[in-house]
Amino acid sequence: MKKKAIIFDFDGVIIDSVNIKDKAFKEIVKDNTKKIRDSFFRYHKKNLGISRQVKFKYLLKNLLKKKFTKNNIDMLSKVFNELILKKILRLKFNSGVLKFFNKNKKKYLFFISSGTPQKELDYILKKKKINKYFKNIYGSPKSKTEHIKKIIKSHKLLKKNIIFIGDGESDLKAAFKANIKFIQFGKNFKSGKVRFKVNHFDKIDKIIYRHNILQ
Numbered sequence: 001m002k003k004k005a006i007i008f009d010f011d012g013v014i015i016d017s018v019n020i021k022d023k024a025f026k027e028i029v030k031d032n033t034k035k036i037r038d039s040f041f042r043y044h045k046k047n048l049g050i051s052r053q054v055k056f057k058y059l060l061k062n063l064l065k066k067k068f069t070k071n072n073i074d075m076l077s078k079v080f081n082e083l084i085l086k087k088i089l090r091l092k093f094n095s096g097v098l099k100f101f102n103k104n105k106k107k108y109l110f111f112i113s114s115g116t117p118q119k120e121l122d123y124i125l126k127k128k129k130i131n132k133y134f135k136n137i138y139g140s141p142k143s144k145t146e147h148i149k150k151i152i153k154s155h156k157l158l159k160k161n162i163i164f165i166g167d168g169e170s171d172l173k174a175a176f177k178a179n180i181k182f183i184q185f186g187k188n189f190k191s192g193k194v195r196f197k198v199n200h201f202d203k204i205d206k207i208i209y210r211h212n213i214l215q
Helices: 018-028 034-046 052-063 070-090 097-104 118-127 144-155 169-178 202-211
Strands: 005-008 109-117 136-140 162-166 181-185 196-198
Touching: 005 144, 018 034, 018 052, 018 070, 034 052, 052 070, 052 109, 070 118, 097 202, 109 118, 109 144, 109 169, 118 136, 136 144, 144 162, 144 169, 162 169, 169 181, 196 202
Parallel strands: 005 109, 005 162, 109 136, 162 181, 181 196
Antiparallel strands: none
8 A cells, every 4th residue: 555645834734823933033123123124024924934043044144244153043043932932832723633633644644844943843742742643743954855855765655645735935845846746724825836725624635535636
């Protein structure tokens, strides 16, 4: 029997944490000029799903014109974590998530590919008691492209038997680069390259069966 897999982004797909992180990014730059605040937030929204460390590097190097160091980026990441963690742990899952996992856990291999730091991601999934559903959980600093490559190699998967479900343009780019199928969750970005879109987990099964996208 061929192995079939679904890779999920976390923020915005499993839980609706995008607004929490939007506010945290705004808080990080609140004392800067409006031009810097606006530029940084546009960059963040354009790059949903990529590591916050990459975003902070962009802030320091391109907007603040400062020399960036690992310590500076780590410090901003720590502040960011303090702003979001408790709030995210209180969030409920998006509607239909647990039902979908329980219904399909024997049919597909499930993976997480997220821009959230690895330790933080592991902690959140464990605290929310859903880590058991996933074969592997991947966070930053590795990129989503690297995550997909590792998943394919480690589990000897055929690309035609993999779907990536994400809410950000970075998810789409990673899926296209790996030549695997993509389903957009929500409406965080617009692209003519997206064929399949859902806003509820109940609709994922319908798309898979109707279009035979997991062969």
